Amino acid sequence: MVxxxxxxxxELVLKAQIKFDSAEVEKIVCTQEDASLKSPGVPAHYYRxxxxxxxxxxxxxxxxxxxxxxxxxxxxxxxxxxxxxxxxDVNSYLRNECKRPNIEYWLQDSLLPLKRPLSNxxxxxxxxxxxxxxxxxxxxxxxxxxxxEGVIFFDDIYLFDEMKKFWQEFSPMEGEKFDLPIHGxxxxxxxxxxxxxxxx
Numbered sequence: 001m002v003x004x005x006x007x008x009x010x011e012l013v014l015k016a017q018i019k020f021d022s023a024e025v026e027k028i029v030c031t032q033e034d035a036s037l038k039s040p041g042v043p044a045h046y047y048r049x050x051x052x053x054x055x056x057x058x059x060x061x062x063x064x065x066x067x068x069x070x071x072x073x074x075x076x077x078x079x080x081x082x083x084x085x086x087x088x089d090v091n092s093y094l095r096n097e098c099k100r101p102n103i104e105y106w107l108q109d110s111l112l113p114l115k116r117p118l119s120n121x122x123x124x125x126x127x128x129x130x131x132x133x134x135x136x137x138x139x140x141x142x143x144x145x146x147x148x149e150g151v152i153f154f155d156d157i158y159l160f161d162e163m164k165k166f167w168q169e170f171s172p173m174e175g176e177k178f179d180l181p182i183h184g185x186x187x188x189x190x191x192x193x194x195x196x197x198x199x200x
Contacts, residue, residue, distance in 0.1 A: 001057050001122050004151050004192050006178055009053075013182060016044035016052040025078050028071060028097060034184070046155065046182040047075045050125070054079030059122030063145070064088070065110040065138055066127035066155075070098030076125075077103050086118065089128075111141055120147045127155040132166030139191070143174065148195040158187035 019037060020026040029035050029047050039045035044052075054062065054076045060083055062076050067089035077085050077100040085103040088110050099105075106115055110128055124142055126135050135154055146152070157167040157179070167189055170177065175193040182188045 001059050001147070001149070003149070004057065006176060006190075006192060009151075009180065009190060009192070012052055012056060013043050013049060013180060015056070016049040016182070018048065018052065020048075020051060020075075020078060022078060024097070025074060028074065028095075032071065041184045042182050044182055046180075046188050047071060049180070049182045049188075050153075051075040051079040053123070054083060057122075059083055059150075061086070061118070061121050061147075062123040062125070063118065063121045063142070064125040064127065065142075066125075067105060068093050068127075070094045070103075070105075072125060072127065073103050073105075074098040074100060076123075110138055114145075118145045120150075121145045122147045122150045124150065124152045125155070126152065130156045130159050130163045132160075132162035135163070136166055136170065139170075139172070146193060148193055150193050152191045152193070154189035154191075155183065156186045157189040158185060 035045040035047050050072055058080050062085045064073050064087040067073060067087040073085050073087040081102055088106045088108055090109050092107060094105060108115060126138050128134055156163060158164045172191050175191045177191050180188045180190055
């Protein structure tokens with residue numbers, strides 16, 4: 001995967017104002033009330049950003065914590081059909097139309113030993129319980145599986161007071177933290193890992 005920088009990711013938000021190549025995926029995404037092409041209050045919705053990010057950077061392995069109905073994983077899989085997506089959840093709400101051959105669906109807790117070993121995760125998307133404590137624990141637990149030049153995204157960083165407190169106080173030594181304007185008031189956070197700091 002090519003080098004990721006804050007500037008490149010911020011520029012990618014504007015590129016994410018696009019329709020999906022697949023009309024089927026476009027229809028699925030637009031069933032979400034705030035995920036239309038003209039998503040209210042943001043330059044581009046995070047579904048479209050995830051699609052654009054994987055299309056641009058071609059990460060070999062993406063992991064999502066919190067599958068829910070499977071739309072986010074679908075967006076990543078459509079962006080890079082040659083890449084592998086592993087998505088974890090303790091419940092199964094997966095929509096059949098969101099399934100893709102390059103996605104593995106693991107029914108398991110994101111903080112328990114993995115079904116099989118993973119390494120060099122290029123992109124991690126943290127979207128489970130938004131209570132501040134769990135996202136922090138997931139970040140530090142999953143660092144061991146990350147590509148030291150990878151990126152970690154956090155959904156809903158301002159949705160609840162506990163999450164807001166976590167994000168405001170969170171100061172990762174392993175990389176650069178910032179926000180992206182792609183989820184309105186709910187917020188969307190980024191940590192770009194720094195190889196020198198991760199490998200110390």
